[in-house]
Amino acid sequence: MLARFSPVDRAAFREGLRDYAPTFFALLSWGLVTGIAMNKSVLTVPQAIAMSLFVYAGSSQLAVLPLLAAKLPLWAVLLTAAMVNTRFVIFSAGLAPHFAYQPLWRRLVIGYFNGDVVYLLFQRKPFANGYVPGKEAYFWGMAAVSWIGWQISSIVGILLASLFPDNWGLSLAGTLALVPLLVAAVVNRSTLAAVGVAGIVALVAIDLPYRLALPLAVIAALGAGSVVDMLVERADLRRIRRHTGQGAPGQVPRVLDANEEKR
Structure with a gap:
């Protein structure tokens, strides 16, 4: 697949993979925690997998699970998810100058695959606004490994929740793994x-x-x-x-x- 891209894009894509690699352990930890939580909630396995694939937002997924268990109205669930994801409004504003030249459908796809760590690492690069060779490929290098790692770990947590004891402290491990990235920012x-x-x-x-x-x-x-x-x-x-x-x-x-x- 990479052979179809320019040498600049291929190098930028690989650079995105390398820059995201140090945070991969934190991603896997949070994906497992979210998958286990969905398995132990009121969701069926197909519903939990669908939520992981289509929502792709760990904080809001965890936030709405108690509301679904309490059978609150749908508007309350959606409002809670929107409140938790308020930060993505900031992320969108930060990415807009970089990808404003793209058509709407492509910007929507970029928005779906964006995430906290992806946005933070992308903003640390001194990219100019507008089109820059390799810039979008760099974003996709991080976004691809983030999405794939999240889905694999989340689905593993959904399917094998009984094999992961609660006292493993996976959520704490994921948080600690993100601390160096936060300090560097x-x-x-x-x-x-x-x-x-x-x-x-x-x-x-x-x-x-x-x-x-x-x-x-x-x-x-x-x-x-x-x-x-x-x-x-x-x-x-x-x-x-x-x-x-x-x-x-x-x-x-x-x-x-x-x-x-x-x-």
């Missing part, structure tokens, strides 16, 4: 503020029903990151004005000579 003050505030809000709101802690943490992170960005921009603007002599109203700007400009 903190590259500036606004990201650090967003991560810190999101963690605090998630802990405080952890007992709220319908997994409301997750969307609340996302909203709080957006607010914290935006505030820090604004404060940093204002501080930079003040430094620039002081440097150029434009800090005080009515003050005549001072022209820098060549030596000062170099400094």
Whole structure:
């Protein structure tokens, strides 16, 4: 299949596979946990497999299982899933400048195969907006291994749930495996503020029903990151004005000579 693509696309696809590889253990752990949970819920095996294939969103899958068991109305189930997946609105906004040139159907496919780790790793690459040779192939290298690994581990969990004791702590193992990736993503003050505030809000709101802690943490992170960005921009603007002599109203700007400009 790769032989049909250009050498640039083939290299980018393989690079995506390599970059995603360190997180593969976490993916398998979460897939198993989700599959086991679906098996032990009110879903039949075919229903659980269909949910894994079509929904492909572990957090929302886990969130709606208690609601299905309680036989709540469909609108409550869908609303809960939408709330849990609020973060994908942010992901879509982040990917839009990169794939806006694609037709709608293709953007929808990209949106389906996108995920938390895929988006985070993709955003760490210094891709320019618009068409860039190899950029989409790099995305698909990560998305393909993510989707295949998730479906295999999830279906294994569904079919063989009785073989995995609850005390194995697979969910904790998956979380711990993602910690290094999360730490590496903190590259500036606004990201650090967003991560810190999101963690605090998630802990405080952890007992709220319908997994409301997750969307609340996302909203709080957006607010914290935006505030820090604004404060940093204002501080930079003040430094620039002081440097150029434009800090005080009515003050005549001072022209820098060549030596000062170099400094």
